[in-house]
Amino acid sequence: MPGPIAASPAPATSPGPQLTVRRLVLLSIPAILIGVLSALTLRVLDLIAGQLDDVLWTSMPKALGIPSDSPWWIFTVLTATGIAVGLVVWLVPGHAGPDSATTELAAAPLPLWVLPGLFVVVLLSLAGGVSLGPENPIIAVNVSLAIALVARIAKAVPPQLVGALAISATIGALFGTPVAAALVFTGMVGEFKMGGSLWDKLFLPLVAAGAGSVTTFLLGGGFGATAPLPAYGTPQAFDLLLGAIVACAAAAFGLVGIYLFPLVHRAFHALRHPLLYIALGGVVLGLLGMVGGPITLFKGLEQSGELLADPDAYPPGQLALILLIKMAALVVAASAGFRGGRIFPAVFLGVAAGLLGGALLPGLPLSLAVACGVLGLVLAIARDGWVALFVAVAMVGDITVLPMLCIIVLPAWLVVTWAREMLITPADLARERPEAALPWSRTRSAG
Template identity: 30%
Template structure:
């Protein structure tokens, strides 16, 4: 999202010393209506581009891991197959990060809040790095590149049509483009809008003015996704968890499991993030060589999992967006040991990918949380639906630091079971959020100006409220 989106206004910059504009007056203004129309116009083509981007990534991954081995005469995907693919992916992404404008986009460790609207010259590098990373099997999701590309394309379209658009209006348009790009990716345009809103820290009276164009673009984008599904025959391009068993209501035992899952997710997710952060410091020093090494490391983890369990390498590789539903449908085919090894290998591959490749942090967290929930559902008193929902919510909040979005994500993905599991998901998310905050590094203490010896606070009885 654009920097400063949290304070974006559709009008121009207010004069120095002038009172801030009234949001109600802006909502009635002709300029704001034009901004809504622009958001609607921009949202449709950006959503269409996002739809085909997602299918392109899926098609590349299907071709290189399934179709190409068969075309070369193999009966299936050979165990060693990920090594050359991810080695090449690491080499190419490392070269893109070093040499292309914009460095192929920001690191997935930065999440969403620290992103910015890319310059038009950065867009090709972001697109190529994302397609290479995701298409060849890096353990990342497509949402962060889509947000950057959607915002950048929206701003580019406005600047090509007009040159006198105020910076704050551009920030709102960039937000609308980002909303449109992920409008249906998470299963609901409202959830995508909520993710962007919470990650940007929007609030106050101006919230509605900034959010409304994005919601409009997101709703139109969702219609574009539905229409393209019907016209293209490519199928949906959004996360789906079909065929879940019915869930009546939580009980006391499941509230106890919510505490356990929250704590376990906090340790697991914090470890994944900490390892990725440490490794990224080394990768940045020799980006091409070490990104290639990271790709080979991800491949080795997938090979270990397949050699031990007999399940396909694709369980470990990729975002898991298309595979989490299959995992739940075929959960009876996975032993507890296989699920635990899957969580371990996917988690380590996730850390490696976070340190070097380009993508988003959402979908691998969802997959790991779901796999962990399925594994724990073998324990007494924990149905699979409850375990999966709490695992998704808890892992998402540890990796994203967005508690409200994580609750909505876990509950909406459960479809009819969503309302029933909401109370225990909230408990798991809150516990995971608080514990992971305790496990994370402390923020640095504020620096005192040179020569400032500090002041001693007055005793509480001497303090007076300001008049």
């Protein structure tokens, strides 16, 4: 199933080096190294963001005698986060890299001097409650660091392969799905100038993703069901229909946000100056947070665990409100110049959509309903079937739903395949600002 991560096929070239057993073994060394280092970078980001999160949402309100879930404290922190991110994007060299709204997971390497600013704005966004995940920026950081490092110690390894390994390793570390991380490259491996079977070409990305995933879990991180639901049990034919309804409805809801995305992006960027439109984004996120409460803040992984820990505590009306607020927060955060990824919030949206579907369709087992909700939202927003399938299984912690999802994904894919991606294209930039469509101005238009 194609997705935005896949690259277009390369023109025919002469056969490159064969992937012999000896060559695979030798290349496995940098693959493992890249996997471990990618996971370490991600873990450092998580730990520092967690410390800053504790200061902003626990220590400071406690010292001031303010409840951390106070609507006005939520508004204050998100507004201040918008101003801080805007200042970094405006003033720091490199302007924190390209606007994440214009980038996919398969990031191009950035100059090393751009990375500190990018790292800082991601920290601020993660700790400040912005509804974006770390995936796009941390992949860009890891790709850039891996290419620079390997170029110094192993010049024989092609930079294209190094970048692919870093992407695969980071996806494995982020989502705990090393198989999915390798499979997203099924459309890219044809460009590797190496002979051998498809398995041979996927072997190294799988090694890097596995190393990244294992390292993350060993360091105390990880992605998955924080509150596993009851096991799905024996598949039932009628569940295919009900599950397809939930997945397709979730995907269709995701498309609403996707079609609003370029319009909201254009509205924010009409202000031209990054401090203005990012600060305004913080204000709008603060207002949304006042309405939706703490459950609608942050990247959404821990908040997904809260929803799954006590599904009965959230009636359908509240789940519908959470869905609307979180989708609005995702679109605003992604449009207003914050740096971050869209998959983690999509997972939260999918969990909420699945719980709502399970409440409205009581004949559908809750674990399958949640998995179908995650499948539909991630499929719409990430536009990658492999990641959607494996993340959906990981969130419910039940492998028995996978055969059902492999069938349910088909109608859900038909819902999203004709629609635009959640990505600001050069054509969109040209409509916003004609000069922004020029390659040299892409980064400048982000900051």
